[in-house]
Amino acid sequence: MIIGARDLIKAVRACFSAFFVVFLLLMFGSKSQTKDQSEAIEKIVSFCKRRGFVFPSSEIYGGFAAIYDYGHYGVLLKNNIRDAWWRHTVQLRDDVVGLDSAIFMHPTTWKASGHVDSFDDPQIDCRKCKSRMRADQILELFGVSADKAPLDFINVELEKLRELGKLTCQSCGSTDITPAKRFSLMVKSNLGSPTEELSEKNVVYLRPETCGGIYLEYKNTLDSTRVRLPFGIAQVGKAFRNEVIARQFIFRTREFEQMEMQYFLNPKDMKEKYEMWKDARWKWYLEYGLGKDDLKWHKHEKLAHYASEAYDIEYNFKSLGGFKEVEGIHARGNWDLSRHSEFSGVDLSYFDEETKERFIPHIMETSAGLNRMFLMFLDKAYNEEEVDGEKRVVLKLDKRLSPVKVAVFPLLKNRPELVEKARNIFEDLRKNFMCEFDDNGNVGKRYRRQDEIGTPYCVTVDFQSLEDDSVTVRDRDTMKQKRITIKEIADFVKKGLN
Numbered sequence: 001m002i003i004g005a006r007d008l009i010k011a012v013r014a015c016f017s018a019f020f021v022v023f024l025l026l027m028f029g030s031k032s033q034t035k036d037q038s039e040a041i042e043k044i045v046s047f048c049k050r051r052g053f054v055f056p057s058s059e060i061y062g063g064f065a066a067i068y069d070y071g072h073y074g075v076l077l078k079n080n081i082r083d084a085w086w087r088h089t090v091q092l093r094d095d096v097v098g099l100d101s102a103i104f105m106h107p108t109t110w111k112a113s114g115h116v117d118s119f120d121d122p123q124i125d126c127r128k129c130k131s132r133m134r135a136d137q138i139l140e141l142f143g144v145s146a147d148k149a150p151l152d153f154i155n156v157e158l159e160k161l162r163e164l165g166k167l168t169c170q171s172c173g174s175t176d177i178t179p180a181k182r183f184s185l186m187v188k189s190n191l192g193s194p195t196e197e198l199s200e201k202n203v204v205y206l207r208p209e210t211c212g213g214i215y216l217e218y219k220n221t222l223d224s225t226r227v228r229l230p231f232g233i234a235q236v237g238k239a240f241r242n243e244v245i246a247r248q249f250i251f252r253t254r255e256f257e258q259m260e261m262q263y264f265l266n267p268k269d270m271k272e273k274y275e276m277w278k279d280a281r282w283k284w285y286l287e288y289g290l291g292k293d294d295l296k297w298h299k300h301e302k303l304a305h306y307a308s309e310a311y312d313i314e315y316n317f318k319s320l321g322g323f324k325e326v327e328g329i330h331a332r333g334n335w336d337l338s339r340h341s342e343f344s345g346v347d348l349s350y351f352d353e354e355t356k357e358r359f360i361p362h363i364m365e366t367s368a369g370l371n372r373m374f375l376m377f378l379d380k381a382y383n384e385e386e387v388d389g390e391k392r393v394v395l396k397l398d399k400r401l402s403p404v405k406v407a408v409f410p411l412l413k414n415r416p417e418l419v420e421k422a423r424n425i426f427e428d429l430r431k432n433f434m435c436e437f438d439d440n441g442n443v444g445k446r447y448r449r450q451d452e453i454g455t456p457y458c459v460t461v462d463f464q465s466l467e468d469d470s471v472t473v474r475d476r477d478t479m480k481q482k483r484i485t486i487k488e489i490a491d492f493v494k495k496g497l498n
Contacts, residue, residue: 076403096232101213112343123183126169230265257370306335327368395454413439422461
């Protein structure tokens, strides 16, 4: 049997995609996952690769663990989530301004913040297969809370499990496990150094979180804008962490994006503003399609020494088997500005003209992971339905977040008059909306392709369009079609998106 080149390419691509899914599940899955959870995350991973949302980085070289690239639709969705957060946090408020600080900062920044000395995780290794594991996460499997616990405590608890024969490798099952040791999460660079050797004198760190740049630019922001306490500084940007083990697809990666807002205030206002921001952030999730049953608050019992309150918003991931953190809201006290003032020698205090008080502002932060939100919205939106005996995969995103807002089709691609009219509509709509033009295959297949990427509206130009300038507009969720004039399309879409 002779296989055509096109069929061969399709077969190779299918094998490559299957290999990619298996590779991810082996590398980043968990033995504790149920069959349903494994199938759920496998569907998401496969879908993201197949439809161009997320790719493994450096795939032609075999991939690079816990690093991912976002394809065309992934970039569009991620940017829409980012813009929705920015609109809520900055654009619609009078008390928050924006910032885009550098990834690299003076090394003393991270000494002052405590990251150099204590930003680490407890690591254990399997001597047999060389796998690395988070010791605190292993203990949690046996009901031992070890978050932020001292290393001595962790090793005592691990030894108890070892004596019971329960301390085993999550990959190979071996009991030959090392004691826990501290594993620094800081990613080092020799930026600007004439030598390739890294030392404490020439090391520069890639920021482990974006808030560091906000603290360093607090004074410049205060001096250059008209803001006065209480006010916030928001930014979206990349951060890097040398995770002991990164799992669960894009939920935990070594390069990721954060959306953070640091709110500077008088300590007497902390309780009021903390509750204000908790309420505001909770409502944002509800506004963009999450249900109250999808979310819950998790209160931190163990706090950092400088914190007075800490809550997480958790989402119930179908693909990850339960509630996981997507955003943290923390009352941080004046630790950050006090430390940077101490280490830099620059006065970062604030003088209140009304009360004649001088004090170091306290900080309330909201910190969200953009990549985690991306996975959250996919997890919520991904649906498989049966329509006329066939499976329909549809991404029921909030229409404002959808990567593509409108798709335009000519009924037949071999009729130039239909193609020309459809193309003209497409060119007009793309000035205001992210659009796609598709004339490949029958209309039913085109609908299914757009359903998969979450496109809210599909516009079809048919022979009646040539007579009266009307088109059919089909809704993604209801699959119902409506006849409107070409002049009405833009307003119809705007109304639907709002």
